[in-house]
Every structure is written in C-alpha cells, then in structure tokens.
Amino acid sequence: MRHVVVMAGTGTVGLMAVFLVDFLNLFYISRLGDSRYTAAIGFANAIGFLQISICIGMSIGATVIAARLVGAHQYERAKRIVTSFIVVMTAIMIVLGLCIAAYNREILYLLGARDVVLQQASHFVVIVSPLLFLIGLGMVLSGLLRAMGDAKRSMNVTVIGALVAGSLDPLFILVFHLGLEGAAISTVCSRLAVALLGFYSLRRYELLQKPEWKYIWSDSLEVFKISFPAILTNLATPVGGLFVIHTMSRFSSDAIAGQTAIDRLIPVAFAFVFALTGSVGPIISQNFGAGLRERMQETMVVSLKLVCLCVFCAWFVFFIGEDLFIKMFALKADGAALMHLFCHWVIINNLFLGMLFVSNTAFNNLGYPLLSTLFNWGRATLGTIPFVYVGASYGPQGVLVGQAMGVVPFGIMAVICTFVVMKNIQMEKVA
Template sequence: MRHVAVMAGTGAIGMMAVFAVDLLNFYYISRLRDPALTAAIGFAGAIGYVQIAVSIGMTIGLGAVTGRLIGARQARRARRLASAFLVVMFGTALVLGMTTALLADWLLGLLGATGEARAQAAHFLHIVAPALPLVCMGMAQSALLRSVGDARRAMQVTLVGAIASAILDPIMIFVLHWALTGAAISTLLSRSAVIVAGFVSLRGHHMLERPRRRAIRPATRRIGKVALPAIATNLATPIGTLFTTHFMSRFGLNAISGQATIDRIVPVAFALVFALTGSVGPIMSQNLGAGLPHRVRETLGAALKLTALCVLTTWAVLAVFHNTVIQLFGIHGVGADIVRLFCCWLVASYFFIGLLFVANTAFNNLGHPLYSTGFNWGRATFGTIPFVWIGAHYGPIGILYGQSLGVVIIGTMAVLTAFRVIRRL
C-alpha cells in the first residue's frame, strides 16, 4: 500500500499539474464572458483528448516494458529500447498533430460546432495540435522516471508545466489581450518547459542514450505489443466523449460550456484515479518480472482502496462547493444544471471509471492488453452509445444519466475480470 500510495500520490500531483494547464486556460477564457469562446475550448478539447490518448498509450507501453526489464535487472537493455522508442513516439506524434491541424475544421463540423465557436476552436487547434510531440515526450520522460522509482522527480517535471502556465496565461490572455490565441501560446510554452525539466531530471538515472538505428525495430516490436493495444484502449474514452459532445451540441452553447467545465474539472479532481494507470503499472511489471504474483494481487487491492477514498473525498468537496464552481466559470442556463447534477450526484459514477482504469492497468502489464481494449471499447460503444442516445430524448441531463449508467456496468465487469486474471498468474 505504501509503494502504491507514494507512486500514485506523486503521480497524481504531476498529472493534476498537467491538466491544471487546461483548467486554467478554460477558467481564464470563461472570465471573458463569451459563450462562443468557452464552447470553442470544449470542442477543441474533445479532439485534443484523442491526441492525448495516443500519447498515453505509447507511454503505457514504454513504462510497462522498461519497468519489467528493470525488475529483471536488465537496466542496459531498458535504456537502449527506451531511447530508440522515443524516436518512434516523436514521429508518430508529429504526424498525428499535423494531420489534426489540417483537418481541424472538418472534424469540428462532425462534432456539431458552428459559427464563431467552430472558427475559434479551429484556430486554437491550428496552433496547439502540431506541437503534440511536446506532450508525448513529456509523458515519456515522466514514465521513465517512474519506472526507476523516482516518483519525486516525475512529479516535479509536470509541476514545471503547471507553474509556467499559471504565470503565462493571465499575461497572454488579459495583459496582451490575445484571448484564445494567448491560451494556445501559453500551452505551447508550458509544454516546452516540461521537456527541458524532463531531460534534466533523467540525466542522473542514465535511462537515455543516443538512439541506435538498429535498436528502433526491436524496440518498436517489443514495446509496440503493449503500446498498440494500449492506444486502442485509450482511444475508446475520447471517442465516447466525441459522441457525447455531438449529442450535447444540439442543446446550444451553454450545454457545451457545461460539459466542457466537467471535462476540465474531472482530470484535476480525479488526478489520483487517473495517476493509478501510470503509477501502478510499473509496480505490477516489476513484481511480475521478479516472480512475485502475490504482490501483484496486493497492488490491485491497494489501488482499488485508493480509488474509493479519492472518489468519496471528491464527491464531498464538489457537492459542498458546486455553486462556487458554477460562479467561478460563469456557467448559465442548462450548463449550470449540468454542472450542478454532476457535482452533487453523478460524480459517484467515477468510482466505476476508476475500477475500469485500474483493471486496464492490470491487463496491460500482465500480458492481457486485449482485455483492456475490449472493455474500454465496450464502454465507448455498448456502454455509451445506446444510453446517451436514449438519454438525449430527455435533454442534456438525460445524456449525463446515460453516460453514468453505462460506466457502472462496464467498470464492474472489468474489475471482476482483473481479479480472475491475477488468480491465474
């Protein structure tokens, strides 16, 4: 429990810092009191989550393989494969980012974005999307630090980005009056700061070397066996979000603003739950590599207890301060109803999302990555589409209820399967 708590706790602070950048951007833009701008952030964020999902998937593969090699006392091989795979990660992120920027307007049209909100969202993506390699490299550096057990520096690397954003956002948006353009430039600069901090922190661990051309193929083949299913797994959540955003757009800019507020609050409020995915994985990999299956089982149990504690605490805080949240972000009309329902009641459903995430971590690190792919896509399809489609007949509130019900079913099935996998080790 102590190992899980330390790794997840420091990872949560780091992840909270990463997503706090988006939350700060959204908060400052909301202070301009322009529904088109806040909706634009919501539409751009829905597409941006797809990019982030690919980056997270590659990072999971990198962390799982290097963690297992380190657990098996093969540090030199871990360094060689990690350095080579960073080249693959950079190239993949660059292609995805440039493609997103080129197709931004068309993709936003599919989501239901129109008018000024669509134009502003496309402008934001044209600036931010091509810089996806910065996000990918920052995540990779943090994963390598966790794989060698340096949770403190992994946390510090991501904190650098949040601090930079906290300083730059108000300057870019309010002092220079650059509005959404300022938010985009601030995002690029904060991500660049993370990269610099990451390289400095990794120097003492000798986890990076000059990439060897002959190592790229074996690194891609070995890490890709975990990374590709992990990418497919992680893509399911943002695809489900895109589907939900499309339906929510039918109810106007206020509804999109309310949904965007939830989407920005959740990663910060549940940073511990999300951090378990990256933090618990190396612990499971190391113990599997060391031949200690009973500790893998203990790790899963500790992660579930931390998930329950995190959700209960967050639920209590959001329920008490839901009116403050609505006032801070200037949400009105149906958007305020959406945020109020989430903070007071539906936030409890994130316990089952936590069950799904922890189970997926077990699958990815214990040799069953296709299980996590199946459950995540089950959530994005069977657990989202029919429930949201039916819920949409009752308005945006019905959409939220539909989402929550689907997650309860899929999350419960996933964690029961994870325990069965561990029993077979």
C-alpha cells in the same frame, strides 16, 4: 499500501499538473463572459484529449518495458530500447499533429462546431496540434522516471507545465486579449517546459544513449506491443467523449460550456484515480518480473480501496462547493443545471470509472492487453452511445446521466475479470 500511496500520490500531483493546463485555459477563457468561447475550447479540448490519450498510451508502453527490464537487471537493453522508442514516437507524433492541424476545421465541423465557435476552436488547434510531440516526450520521460522509482522528479516534470501555463494564461488571454490563441500559445510553452525538464531530469540515470539505427524498429516494436493496445484502450474514453459533445451540440452553447467545465474538472478532481493507472502499472510489472505473483493481487485490492476513498471525498467537496464551481466558470442556464446535477449525483459514477481504469492497468501489465481494450471500447460504445442517445431525448441533463450510467456494468465486470486472471496466474505458478 504505502508503496502504492507514495507512487500514486506523487503521480497525482504530476498528472494533475498536466490536466491543470487545460483547466486553467478554460478558467481564464470563461472570464471573458462569452459562452461561445467556452464552448469553442470544449471542442478544441475534445481533440486535444484524443491526442493526449495516444501520448499516455505511448508512455505506458515505455514505462512498463523500462520497469520490467530494470527489475530483471537488464539495464543496457533498457537503454537501447527506450532510446529507439523515443525517436520513433517523436516522428509519429509530429506526423499525427500536422495531419490533425491540416484538417482541423473538417473535424470540428463534424463534432458540431459552427460559426464563431468553429472559428475560435480552429485557432487553438492550428497552434497546438503541430507541436503535439512535446507533450508526448514529456509524458514518456516522466513515465521513465517513475519506472526508475524517482517519483519526485517525475512529478516535478509535469508540475513545471502547470506553473508555466498558470503564469502565461492570464497574460496572453486577459492582458494581451488574444483569447483562444493566447490559451494555445500558453499551452505550447508549458509543453515545451515539460519536455525540456524531462530530458534534464532523466540524465542522472543515463537511460538514454545514441540511437542504434539497426535496432530502432525492432526495439520500438517491442514497446509498441504494449503501447498499441494501451493506445487503443485509452482512445476509447475520448472517442466516447466526442460522441457526447457531438450530441450536446444539439443544445445551447451554455450546455456545451457546462459539459466542458465538467470534463475539465473530472481529471483534476480525480487525478489520484487516474494516477493509479500509471503508478500501479510499474509496481505490478516489477513484481511480475521478479516472480512475486502474490503481491500483484494485494496491489489491486489496495488500489480499489483508494479509488473508493478518493471518490467519496470528492463527492463531499463537490456537494458543498456546487455554487463555487458554477461561478468559477460563469455557467448559466443549461450549463448551471448540468453542474448542479453532476455535483449532487453524477459524480459517483467515477467510482466505476476508477474500477475500470485500475483493472485495465492490471490487464496491460499481466500480459492481457486485449482485455483492457475490450472493456474500454465496450464502455465507449455499448456503454455510451445507446445511453447518451436515449438520454438526449430528455435534454442536456439526460445526456449527462446517460453517460454516467453506461460505465457502471463495465467497471464491475472489469474488476471481476481482473481477479479471475490473477487467480489463474497464481494457479499456473503452483502448477
């Protein structure tokens, strides 16, 4: 319990810092008092969430491989593989970021953005997307610090990003009146700070070296064997989110603003739950590499207990702070109604979302990455599309309820499957 709490606790602060950048952007944009701007950043963040999910998948692969090799005392091999992967990952992120920037208006139009909303969202994406590789580097380097057991420095790497964004957002948005362009500039500056501090912090472990070009593809493929399924798994959530915001675009800008506010609050409020996916992974992986199979199940049980505790504490805070959140984002009409419904009841569905995410982490680290991909995409398709489609006939609130209900069966089934897998591994050990 102590090991999980320490690793996840520091990871929570770090992950919360990453999500605070988007949160602060939305908060200061909402101060402008125009729901169209709030809706625009919602569309831009939907694309950004898709990109960051890829970065998270990349960091999972690097963290797992580094932790496994360090746990097996293969330090030199870990250095070579990590260095090779960072080079290839950076190249991929640059290409992806430029492609999305080039076709951003077409993508935003497909999502439902129109007129002023489309124009403002486009300004944000064009500035931020080409420099996507900065947050990719920051997340991978932070994950490598966690793999080395340095939870504090891993946390500091991402905290610096929130501090930079918190300082620059009001300056660019409210003082210089740059609107979403100001939010985009602030985001880029915060990501640059994260990447630079990540490189500086990792120097003490000498985990990076000069790339050995003859091994760069073979080494990278070894990481991608874990990263690629993790990326597919992580993409499910933002893809489902894209369908939700597309459906919500049928209603008013106020409804999109409400959905955007909820989407930005969830990662901050449940950063501890999301941090478990990055922190429990190395713990399970190191015990797996060291042959301590019985501790893996203990780690899973502890994680589920912590998920329950976190969700019910958040429910209490949101229930009593409902009016504060509505005023915080200047929500009106449909937006205020959505926040009211979320704070009272819908927030509970994050219990099942946390169960699903923790289970996916276990699958990735136990050699069953396809199971995590199956469950996450099942939730993003069968657990989202039909529920949201039916819910839309009841208005914006029906969309929110439909999105929440779809995750319940997949969260329960994922946990059951996880313990079955762990039991089979234990039986293989005995045999």
